[in-house]
Amino acid sequence: xxxxxxxxxxxxxxxxxxxxxxxxxxxxxxxxxxxxxxxxxxxxxxxxxxxxxxxxxxxxxxxxxxxxxxxxxxxxxxxxxxxxxxxxxxxxxxxxxxxxxxxxxxx
Ligand code: HEC
Numbered sequence: 001x002x003x004x005x006x007x008x009x010x011x012x013x014x015x016x017x018x019x020x021x022x023x024x025x026x027x028x029x030x031x032x033x034x035x036x037x038x039x040x041x042x043x044x045x046x047x048x049x050x051x052x053x054x055x056x057x058x059x060x061x062x063x064x065x066x067x068x069x070x071x072x073x074x075x076x077x078x079x080x081x082x083x084x085x086x087x088x089x090x091x092x093x094x095x096x097x098x099x100x101x102x103x104x105x106x107x
Contacts, residue, residue: 008102022097029086031094038104044075050101063095064088 026032034042053059068091072079086094 019097022093025090025094026097029083029090029094031083034080037101042078043080045104046098047101047104050099051103053099059099060092060095063099064091067091067095 023037026035035044035046037046039045040048049063053063056062066074067080067083068086069084070080070082083091
């Protein structure tokens, strides 16, 4: 139990700098106007997105396309507008960051 916690912590520290850069991107492109990492706002919590697509090899490609062109119906009836202004490289980084988020802490 304790060891598991410690290795999770070590991992979190290791990926922290990259995570920070990606959160900056999410801010820059206004993703955070509708999304938060750990809370549903207008769009789903990014942690929930990570959990939903865990282990799905086609998730990065699918989600990159979805963020770019927008869409509706996966999480509810509120649509995500298209985000055509985000360069592909940044989009790939953002989606990889979202999918790598650790699951929500048990409540
Ligand atoms: C105007 C609000 C809004 C903005 C801005 C927004 N989103 Fe979304 N996003 C949503 C909504 C609403 C959904 C749920 C869509 C659905 O149910 O299919 C969503 C869904 C998603 C999903 C999951 C898609 C799926 O099919 O499971 C990802 C990943 C995502 N957004 C990433 C982003 C990123 C990255 C950005 C910034 C470039 C962004 N969003 C900007 C509202 C927004």
